[in-house]
Amino acid sequence: xxxxxxLDLAAEPPAAAALTRRQSGARAVYAxxxxxxxxxxxxxxxxxxxxxxADRLAVSRTPVREALRLxxxxxxxxxxxxxGVRVAPLDVGDARRVYEVRAxxxxxxARDACERAGPADARRLERLVALMDTVRDHxxxxxxxxxxxxxxxxxxxxxxxxxxxxxxIRGHVDRYRALATRGRAGTTDHxxxxxAVAAAIAAGDPVTAETAMTAHIHRSAALAEQALREDRx
Numbered sequence: 001x002x003x004x005x006x007l008d009l010a011a012e013p014p015a016a017a018a019l020t021r022r023q024s025g026a027r028a029v030y031a032x033x034x035x036x037x038x039x040x041x042x043x044x045x046x047x048x049x050x051x052x053x054a055d056r057l058a059v060s061r062t063p064v065r066e067a068l069r070l071x072x073x074x075x076x077x078x079x080x081x082x083x084g085v086r087v088a089p090l091d092v093g094d095a096r097r098v099y100e101v102r103a104x105x106x107x108x109x110a111r112d113a114c115e116r117a118g119p120a121d122a123r124r125l126e127r128l129v130a131l132m133d134t135v136r137d138h139x140x141x142x143x144x145x146x147x148x149x150x151x152x153x154x155x156x157x158x159x160x161x162x163x164x165x166x167x168x169i170r171g172h173v174d175r176y177r178a179l180a181t182r183g184r185a186g187t188t189d190h191x192x193x194x195x196a197v198a199a200a201i202a203a204g205d206p207v208t209a210e211t212a213m214t215a216h217i218h219r220s221a222a223l224a225e226q227a228l229r230e231d232r233x
Contacts, residue, residue: 026066099221
């Protein structure tokens with residue numbers, strides 16, 4: 001039997017690595033496992049056991065147990081009938097539902113952001129679109145800049161309930177977002193869709209901003225579904 005590679009708590013993206021350094025115990029293990037589920041290091045459907053995870057993370061079983069409970073509450077892992085848990089699978093139906101919720105929430109955020117944005121805010125969004133165009137051939141950078149763009153809109157919107165609900169599905173969104181971005185690599189589709197949102201916000205047109213954001217999310221959903229179908233054996 002092949003021994004699985006160790007899960008490195010330090011092998012997180014910079015923001016997650018900083019979080020891990022600040023936290024300890026179950027929250028640090030949760031952050032590490034959540035990151036590995038999202039980036040695919042822990043594969044969809046993979047069975048997770050406390051002893052193996054504790055060994056790979058070089059921690060005791062207690063924080064692993066607590067971390068798995070948190071991940072189960074977030075539906076990123078699912079309990080097995082025989083005991084233990086596995087990483088939640090990825091499938092077309094689930095992707096469609098996640099993206100439909102995301103489209104409604106982010107469409108509303110775009111509308112709210114448009115109603116609150118000033119000229120400096122519009123210029124900041126335009127600069128992010130220009131940066132995304134520069135890095136469009138680099139999947140990781142497109143993901144990073146795209147997330148920053150959406151974060152700016154969320155901050156501008158200042159809609160607490162939308163933000164709370166988005167955080168609840170964020171892990172699932174991020175798992176599928178990576179699949180969708182793969183389908184855009186080397187194209188200007190991602191750039192053009194974000195530019196349409198930014199232009200509507202700059203023009204002070206909340207209806208168009210919401211429509212453009214919703215269309216962008218639906219396009220991402222279609223690409224994620226396509227990638228899932230292509231990945232099937």
